[in-house]
Amino acid sequence: MVSKPLSHLFIYMVLIILLSSCALFDTGHTTTPVDPEKQTGSETNNDNTQTSAEPPVSEYPTLEQSVWEVLSGTYFYNHGFVFEQEDGYQPVHAIGLGKYEIDAHPEDTIDVRTVEGALQLTIPKPEDYLHLTQAFLSPDREMIVLSVTTESQSTTYYLNPTEGLVSAIGEGDHIEHPTWAPDGHCIAFAYGTEQGETIAIYDLENSVITPLTEESFNNIVGVKWSEDGSFIDFVIKQEDNHYPYCMVRYELENEALDIQYALSNTEFADWIYIY
Known part of the structure; x- marks a missing residue:
């Protein structure tokens, strides 16, 4: 016959063994939830090797590219x-x-x-x-x-x-930053004059250059014709560390100039490359 102290000790030992087994089982099968916002962008293949996810590709090139x-x-x-x-x-x-x-x-x-x-x-x-x-x-x-x-x-x-x-085009004239009209019949560009630069149009049919404004500007760095053909945007370089560019719009129907807004370096790069 087993004494009470020994029987109690035996029961305690059995309980300890059972609890230890349960703990080992849980440790081997428990997974930690992954916070999607903290994922590193790597993927694990079936052979347990990790490969880096493809980096996002910018839709338009920037000055850094x-x-x-x-x-x-x-x-x-x-x-x-x-x-x-x-x-x-x-x-x-x-x-x-x-x-x-x-x-x-x-x-x-x-x-x-x-x-x-x-x-x-x-x-x-x-x-x-x-x-x-x-x-x-x-x-x-x-x-x-x-x-x-x-x-x-x-x-x-x-x-x-x-x-x-x-x-x-305009042989002997200073012409730069050309842009096609949507119908392909004309080309707009920055046109150098004695007073500075202005925006002009070259008609392919009659080979004539027509300045659009009497105003002159300094340092035009980009010209773009709108997709619907209704206006021409051009950008002027200005002395401003934060917004070194200024966009101006010429409305063809109204023959009117309108200053749009200032542009940072990145904004100018996005504008000029979306063509």
Whole structure:
């Protein structure tokens, strides 16, 4: 017969063993809920290896992104330089633009070829040529407006590769920041005058430049025609550390100018790249 103290000790030992077993079982199967706001963006595969989730892709390139990301699209916009890791900023002498390639590497010419390599146009290179600056495909993706920077000014060309047509817009005039009308019949741009710059339109049919305003502005850095064709926006560089740009709108029907708002560097980059 077992004494009471020993029987009590036996019962206590059994209870301790049972409780320990339950604790071990729970520890091996309990999962901790994951707060979705604290997830790190990594995923675990079936083989228990972790892979990083794809980073979000910006819908439009910004100034911090490489300009080469937009070279194969319908337009190319910058100030004629791209950043190369080893050599710093380098001038642009070649642009891929839709189905065309513009190559200014030849000594005396700027060549326009198809992506397959067929030569379409040859443009005599200005004697004081520095680099390519901007290029835009027309809405039907068949014609090109191209700006070239020289030592003295910016020269803009209208190109029709299909018909073999090359035309310097306002030969001898300072023209930059071209933009196509939605119907493809006209091109607007910043037009240099003795007083400064203004906005003007070039009619492809009659090859005539028409200034839109008598007002002159300093340092126009971008021009864009609205999608519905009713107005032209242009941006002026101003001396303001927080908002260094000012947008101005020209209403074509009313022939009226209206200052819109100031832009930060990031806002200007978003505006100019949404084309």
